[in-house]
Amino acid sequence: MLFQVVTIFPELIDAFARVGLVAKSVEAGILRFEALSPRAFTSDKHNSVDDAPFGGGSGMVMLPEPLALTMEAHDRSAAAAGLSRSLRVLLTPQGRVFTQADARRLAALPGLMLICGRYEGVDERVHALVDEQISIGDFVLNGGEVAAMALIEAVSRLLPGMLGNAQSLDEESHAAGLLEYPHYTRPRSFRGHDVPAVLLSGNHAAVARWRRKQALLRTRAQRPDLFAQLALDATDRALLAEAEDEA
Ligand code: ADE
Secondary structure: OEEEEEOOOHHHHHHHOOOHHHHHHHHOOOOEEEEEOHHHHOOOOOOOOEEOOOOOOOOOEEOHHHHHHHHHHHHHHHHHOOOOOOEEEEEEEEEEEOOHHHHHHHHOOOEEEEEEOOOOEEOHHHHHHOOEEEEOOOOOOOOOHHHHHHHHHHHHOOOOOOOOOHHHHHHOOOOOOOOOOOOOOOOOEEOOEEOOHHHHOOOHHHHHHHHHHHHHHHHHHHOHHHHOOOOOOHHHHHHHHHHHHHO
16 A cells, blocks of 8 residues: 655655554555655745634645645656555544544555645645545644554555464454453563453353453443443343352
């Protein structure tokens, strides 16, 4: 999958692409990164990428022209690689909040263009040049770069070949609208806290039931918003009733 990033800090994306599982996937040809700076597409002597807002007020606004030219350069690069034009996503706190469902949807695409704003924001007319606006949460970053990296990580780990164990993708938090069950490893007793006995029992059916129950309880306690959206079946309701009896 091709990730094309528009950023005044391409070195951030280059560094990200050189570390860990992302680097391995680049080497394996699963991921490809292109980071271009709008500064390279300016024509004034200061290479300006921003200016003061019309109407006054604090902060600077990113100029539309260098951003548009950078997106178009990415389009030409995708075309040269025989790919269709990448979906254009603007990272902004004003976008729709990113979810695991978005990660799955975007992971099916051959390429994705991520446009990172800085300063107070981008000129409003840039919105007409992008396909979507995405936020990674209800908080404000200094720019879209960290948000773009978060999105890239969430999307790229879903690609075939990225993770050794495909089953862990199905079981992890948010895969089915549930938080994940608790995990334990050695030692069996850690500072007075023991691993739940069922996990040492070797009874796979009992382990599966326990994990499902814990995932349900944890989601209800920590994310009532997600819990409210679950379609519980008879088994789930029985597991929850069992938990009430145990309490
Ligand atoms: N840029 C600044 N804040 C952001 C956020 N929360 N999500 C995406 N892009 C951003």
